[in-house]
Amino acid sequence: MTFRCADLPDHEGFAAPVLPGGEQAPTSPVFTKTFVGYRASCSCGWSDRRQLPPTSEGAKDAEYRWWSRHVPPLLAAAPPKELVIKSDLLCEQIVRLAGDRPLAALALLSQVESWQRTLLDQAVAGARAAGASWAEVGEAMGISKQAAHERFRAYTDA
Numbered sequence: 297m298t299f300r301c302a303d304l305p306d307h308e309g310f311a312a313p314v315l316p317g318g319e320q321a322p323t324s325p326v327f328t329k330t331f332v333g334y335r336a337s338c339s340c341g342w343s344d345r346r347q348l349p350p351t352s353e354g355a356k357d358a359e360y361r362w363w364s365r366h367v368p369p370l371l372a373a374a375p376p377k378e379l380v381i382k383s384d385l386l387c388e389q390i391v392r393l394a395g396d397r398p399l400a401a402l403a404l405l406s407q408v409e410s411w412q413r414t415l416l417d418q419a420v421a422g423a424r425a426a427g428a429s430w431a432e433v434g435e436a437m438g439i440s441k442q443a444a445h446e447r448f449r450a451y452t453d454a
């Protein structure tokens with residue numbers, strides 16, 4: 297059995313059987329007579345540390361831990377859908393403008409760039425001040441933690 301959050305289409309949680317050596321069975325659902333517990337896991341590779349009993353209660357606890365430990369930080373990092381839609385729409389409109397009136401598109405893109413850079417720096421500084429790691433900053437931006445650190449450390453590390 298798997299669990300899903302409608303706002304996180306790329307994540308599918310499941311109770312992964314844990315084998316006697318402590319390692320997790322590679323995929324779920326996997327039937328194995330020798331499993332000794334469950335561990336909350338996700339299709340993205342996330343895995344909870346705690347091993348739960350190999351019972352239906354253990355499987356339910358795994359679901360609870362996926363919802364309570366994995367989902368909240370992902371939802372906190374996900375931009376509101378209505379803003380994503382507006383951003384996509386703006387992009388499409390600028391693509392059209394660039395085809396019809398390239399100089400007007402250039403002027404508009406320069407305007408967007410002027411506030412986008414400032415807001416990006418502010419958002420990174422805010423995330424760091426709130427305790428986000430460079431890995432989390434990079435993940436939110438779709439870049440590596442090294443790339444995020446290289447690019448923004450001057451603005452955020454005193």
Ligand SMILES: [Zn+2]
Pocket residue numbers: 306307308338339340341342366
């Ligand atoms: Zn996940």
